[in-house]
Amino acid sequence: MSKYKIVKLDGGHAFSLEGRAMNVSNEPMDHVTFIDQYEIQTADLSDFNVLVVTDFIDQEHLYKHKEVIESFLNDGKIVVVNTHMFRPWIPGVGLFMPKEIRKHSDYVMEAAHNNTFYRGVDMQELTYRKGVSGFYARGSHPVVNKNAEIVLQFTDGTPIVFIDRDSTKGTVIAGACRDFFTYATGQNSTQLIAPQFLAFLDEELTRLQGVQA
Template identity: 40%
Template sequence: MNKNRTDFLMLDTGSYFGKARVNDPQYQDDFTFVDTYELPNIYLKPYKCLVVQGLIDQKFLFRHKEVIREFLDDKKIVVFSGNLFLDWLPGGSSFIPKTILSYKDYEVSIDHRHPIFDGVEEDDMTYNKGVSGFFARGHHPIPEGAEVLLTLPGGEPITYIDRNSTKGTILVHAGSDLFGAMNASGTKKRIGPQLIQWVRDEYSTLQERGEMG
């Protein structure tokens, strides 16, 4: 196996959008794909990051949530993009839809600068061919101490990093797959590669911190 492909293990949901990732050449060098229902049988030790998409079977993940907890407590990373409705992700809360009165209610704001969104314009995240609402339509209440990256107009946190709920790091985005942005237009296409680099840097930090104590 290509060494880079042990960096990211993406659970294949079996959906049309999931298969698009499996067959996309841009993902072949860095991602290994496995059927979601094989998760309890996969040897996870080599992998640095578990990637979970929004169309995942959350009832199945709930039944095997200890696998995800153990992965994180091994000082690893989980990236989830979607809407939580079951308690399978440590520190996670159920998704709350945004009350919409205008298309402007979907406007994305960068709460503070972060490497994942470096050079990414807010409008490029908000609008897709002039239509808003594709990037995020609500939020998850954040766990204590979480780092908020992106918000909606009412200050709702749509993207956050949680380093406190486990010994690892959890990135939650209440919307479309952040890795899918590699095929986007405009500055939004920066998100995928920058997220990949951030995960690698975060993993190195977690491991170094573990070695120190």
């Protein structure tokens, strides 16, 4: 049985529809509970152990209520960030820096090591979509904690996705990239990301429970 109980902040933007995630086939995300982003300061989050924040979110509002996120983390839980940070509303994550490019191949990525939720993903398929380079990631969040685990990076070593287990009592998974959960369908290897990420969440929650015991 899955350990994760996921709540996702709904930004109310054009890429979501009635609790659906805009992935390739617009399939419902039945394993995710959605709450309006402006309810974060009043919602009861006690039943959840994973909080997901994605692009088009109101970061000024999150910054105003950042203590809610810090409290969630310090309860030994997980926060997933898939957006471009321009306010410091979460510990351990620097503000977004666009990638300086001179040619389209500067957006090519690589897994930092093999044992990640990008296992088996063809980086060319992740970098390019319908001939467009940089669709998945076009920048980075500077790593504040030197002990953070780099998961995905550009080929020049600039980090895109990292895991911070030290800045709080919980775990922050920060990615200056597209929503992990939307890569669940399709005709190429990128569909591996979502199921492998869910499996990773279960493993990480087991680790956090062990730390708290």
